[in-house]
Amino acid sequence: MNRRIVAVVFLLFLALSLMMSYSLWESYFPEYVNGPLPWMAPGLRLSYRVDTAVMKRGGGLSDTGGSGTGIQQMDFVAVEQDSTAILSTYFMTMNGGYYPGASYGALEKPGISDFWLNPEVFKDLSRFNSDNTTAMAMPLQFGGQTLQVVRVETTGVDTKHVYTYDAASGLLIYLLMQIPSGENIQQSYMEFISARYIDLPWANSPRPSWSMTDTLYGGTYTINIPGSYTTPLQMQVNVTPLKSSQSWDLIKMTISQYGILPSEVTTVTGIAQINGAFWLCPQALKSLNRVQTIDRDPVTGVVTEVVFAGKLQDGTNAIMLQQSNGTYMNQYLYDQNTGRLIYIKLQSPNSLSYNVTELSLIR
Template sequence: MNRVAKTVVLGLLLSVLVVPGSLAQENPLFLLFPHLKSMPAPPWVKEGMRLTYYSSAASIPEGRHLYFKDENGSWVDDQGNRYRQEESVGAGGHGYTQIDVAALEGQRVALHIKSLGMTGIGAQQSALSLLGFDAYEGPSAAGSDWWISPQFLASVEERNEGGLRILRMPYPLGQTTYRAIRFQTEDPQGRHVRVYDLDSGVLLHAGSAVSGRISGSFTQELRPGTSGMLSQSTFVGARQVTLPWMQGTPPPWLATLQALRYEGTTTVYIPGSPAFPLPVALTAQTVAQGGRWLLLRAIDLLASVPGLPPSERHSSRISGIAQTGGFWLPPDGIGTLQPGQHLDTDPVTGIATSVSFRGAGQDGRPLVTLVESCSGYSLECTYDAESGLLAAFRHEDRKLNQVTEMRLVQTQ
């Protein structure tokens, strides 16, 4: 492929990247540069390594009002078509994204990605909420787009053509100025930027400013209604997390597990009002597996108004040996855990992880419960100490006064 063609294709690939980690897929650079797959991972990429980013996103409406075709609407155009007027409002949010190297096998890496949200800023900043999980599994030379092999970055030429600009530059962030390389693409839909540290390969900053059509909407001039979207993720820090079971032996059933199903309830507690638990279920199907990790497709089902189908939420989940909150832990690695044992406190989020219970369950089987907790939420995961399988979990959102509890009901 000639240099001009590569410039065009590289620009297209970079322009489709959204806030990093949003999909469990390989970095699209692998399509253009197949040799990148065989390059080594940066030496700092080890099981238990955690990257933390401050992330934010906001939608910006084009105007104050939008119009939708409606035969009962009060606004009429020159052709006699009727529209209803709706106020156009933006939305936004911010928080942290944390990426844990959950497993590393040869030249493959499995990443556990956790999103934490908060409201307010500065002194008015509120407690964190657990928004959800995502996953990546692929060649370790590029962990999705959270890092790219420094060896590869060193070979990339500067250029400024076809809507793509690549520039080496100093990049100040916090108390450090990095030797960095910046990728910027522009097209009619918007602008995308990625900045990487040339020495470590880690992503320092990602940002996008794009616009898109709002389905079914029009402006007062009867142009298609659009809204802008701004998003960014900025590197906060990296640290090695050490957990007691990381040197344990994965259970043999890991190689044959096909699916898990959990069932339970979710309840919102409102002072002075009765509690109404709603049935919920989680099905996790194995998509791929290695000796130290599982990649699963998770489907959360929440019951709604009687007579209507339940709502579904789909996500990708990684469960590896070097993480908390997964679907399994090595039995010999958790055998020595004791109630009250402190495991970790994250210096950025303040989330503390500890052992809250060790003993026999109602059926007599030995159980171990781990809890990660902060002022905004707690997540308790109870494991069967003999098999290492996640037997139950409880998530309490202290901002919404909502509690979700589920237990394992089926394995395949």
């Protein structure tokens, strides 16, 4: 059953990543694509509850599919006039807690996205209308209050998307998505939970003076199962910058493990990133000279803290950031002088124990 859930989540995350890479609405409202909306700022985090299932076309769960529930968090790691760099992380549940099951990065237009729209577009809903798309304004009971929303429905062959936006802010508060999954239909829901601004010591600092180049990390991936002999698998991650700006880098990670074909993941690093950044501002890191708590996320229970500040054996001044909530633990070690990520340790749960990834900077 766990494999079914992971497969369903992968399909959902693939669909969401494709949505973020290009918005349906950009061609409808090209004049609004640029210019951040008033509520956008580096360090903003949007949290959504996500439910997904593979259904029979006649109704009911598929015999070969599965279902899953989790939390998707979208972090605005950088915001510019014509782009926003977004890191999305999907948290799954295991052992009574949340852990990051998958993540990806994307560049979005600040004014138009599937996940938000400039409220100006709601002044003329007829612009949404086409052979397969309709829009209507309506009141909606949500979170104990009545919101004025705009519901947009678009349909295709075996597909259906229903977007519900808050009319005042333009933010997506509900999404229904139906897409084919073999002979079945995958049905997914996203429902808005909260928005908050993470108070980061490095949020308003500039990026490092150096530019990212092709980088290689190497190490091991170990699956721990009680009572079984564990053999670490050799692992390498090639990091290739695809596009850069004054406050972000769009990055391709090529992940190679012994005996497994390489996989590719697109991610981002930006000036207001709290997890998994390949660089942080050196000036801000130099101010983090003691063990301290940076953030506590009220949705996932994840605590981000400095757990080490000092010299390594080779004399490098370093800072280690740790994220954990009792279910998983990720650690990131940064060179204080350059801001560069030099070591990663990821400890995630499996059904019986936990898996560990350790990677060190090679070049």
